Amino acid sequence: MDNGKREAGLKGLASVLLEKGTIESDWLPAFNAVPRDVFLPTRVWPGIADGTKQAAAIDRTNDPERWFEAVYSDIPLTTQWDEGRHSGDDVGITPTSSNSLPTMVFTMLKDLDVQLGHQVMEIGTGTGWNAGLLAHRVGATNVTTIEYDPDVARDGAANLLALGIQPNLVVGDGRRGHPRPRPYDRVIATCSVGSVPYEWVEQTRAGGVIVAPWGPTYGGEGVVRLTVRESGVAEGRFTRSSAFMRMRQQRPDRPPHHLYLRGEPWPAGGVMSKTSLSPARVGGWIEQFAVGVLVAGAFWRTERYQDGSYTLWVYSLDTKSWASADYEPGADDFEIVQAGPRRLWDEIESAYDWWQEHGTPGFDRFGLTVGKTGQTVWLDTPDRLVALIPHH
Template identity: 35%
Template sequence: MTQTHSAALRRALADRLAEGGLLRTEPWREAVESVPRHEFLRGGFFEQVQGSAPTAWRPVLPDTDGWLKRCYVDESLVTQIAGTIVPGDIRGEIMRAPTSSSTMPNLVVRMLEDLQVEDGNRVLEIGTGTGYSTGLLCHRLCDEQVTSVEVDPEVSRRAGTALGACGYFPELVVGDGLAGHKDSAPYDRLVATCGVLKLPHTWVEQTKPGGVILATLCGWLYSSELARLTVEEDGTARGRLLGGQISFMLARPQLPPPLGMLPNLDGGEERRARLGADVLDDWNTRFVAQLAAPRAQRISLSRNGRTEHVLIDVEAGAWAALAKDGDDWTVRQGGPTLLWDAVEERVTQWRSDGAPDLDQFEVMVTPQGQTIAWSS
């Protein structure tokens, strides 16, 4: 009965994804209808406790009523918290940050379609996670054509168990996904299921000329976008952002450092701001701001009877504190660079060029680094 029920749930999921325009081709539809997502969630998942502050999570295990149906709801399901804690470890609630999840199926499918996989392609996946997307790749291609890298040994082990239970045996590697996996290179396609501040050139080196790299580019202000790049003969990669406000957990080696002791926010130089901190509430504007300050983190503080919005670049030792003064904003800045000056300059230039959508932004990766610029 469960097998028949899960097959019906998979077909229903495929129907919803197709109706939404995300599941566009028959090979991927067949994969979605064939690969049982619930097998990759046998360890359960966490659900958010509504109304909790700070956010609390509680486990949903396979013996919980409605577990199977929840596995086929189009939502991301948290599978690990605080780097080691899985649902079976908890009785009650936990207030820690998620560190691994089963990505919502519509995003998984959208990325696999956008990867433009062709028969016979060899694919490197960065971030095995639960293994569900790995299973879809194996079904679409074959085990020997799929390599998946996961930084967490226990996450990789659980994924391998689930994949084996479904009859899939790809090459699973435990290691830093930012380094790729050169032993099985070159690849025709590379897809990353984690966010990165900068796309590593090692990924370009391990992808064949003409091959495609699909990855989510992010910053510590947490506006991120999916980018698709084609590798060139000269060892560079070029492409565009695809738009759609895609969000993934950052690759663990690129997580922001602890803020530590805050700087003296009463120091520095104060002036009237040309742009207020509220511009960062807009996704596209925040992405542009990140281009100027990719390693800045944002916090809000209540001081002296008002709210201050603070950007801090811990590594550079730079900071900017903004507060509303009537209808205007003021900014104080300190450190070796003026963070808010850089943000204002970049955002103002973008707006003067007509504020092009993020899918008009071009990305280039060379051995010297990454550049992102918009077409005006």
């Protein structure tokens, strides 16, 4: 890539981020010194800024102009599908590595509040761009970055080396962190978790900060900023919504549909009823988060039809319970079927009612406390417990 195109791309994206207020001026030297294009492979799958969908691959060899435009746009770029097993131009099943949305990268770095000389641990090297930005800020020898996938780690290391940046890159299980002679001042995860590993807390000094995307199994996710206390507890609020790939070791095993209905004729042992709560009203990101915090061990899928209607299926991870909710545009009530020891739709309704009764709180009203035995989600203040979630 010629320097003129790179400089124009950097200038254009910086202007967008500055106008949005998502990059601070003190990060501009790192932004310019660690150009995003160095960290992208020949093929990328562009995403959209406010969603989780990706388009077909753009190949730099065949279409360098579109590739360059995507790289210097404020969009996420998927770089690997299905742990490297997918090689086609269309999207795969599960995205497993990416170069994150620049707005999210720099707002999370703002949350991290990293300063010159800080010891920083990053969980999820990926393409290496975030590690490179941190290294420019605090010095490469002060950055430890951990990547689970050896192939992703190899490519990330090569990208960093192309700019002469050599942090301490560890191939290993990010849940375990990586202890150093002295504790970290800052820890940042570039993958989402449903449980903040306590090892991260133990490896962070008192007063240190942990920034990570966190979300329940059901859905919804936000960035949480935790401060480690002298007591060994980490506590803090959520700062914004997010949509990151789940840490591989914490991905829940979502059993297939047939294990629930077991081939029985409809309603497959379920109890039929009606509800006035539209399935569409519990589908938003913050609604999913609130429901997921209160309805543990559950997940959902949708079955969509040509007329705009759909069935929302909700399942328990243990395969013992399920529910279906049939959505029809313009309907006032909706057919529900529930089976198993848990009445999952009833649980969802109760969670949604709780969220409504508390003023439909956004992410910034929720907080998280992480201790040795588990984590608690709270609303407004740590003493207002919403849910207790054990470590896993």
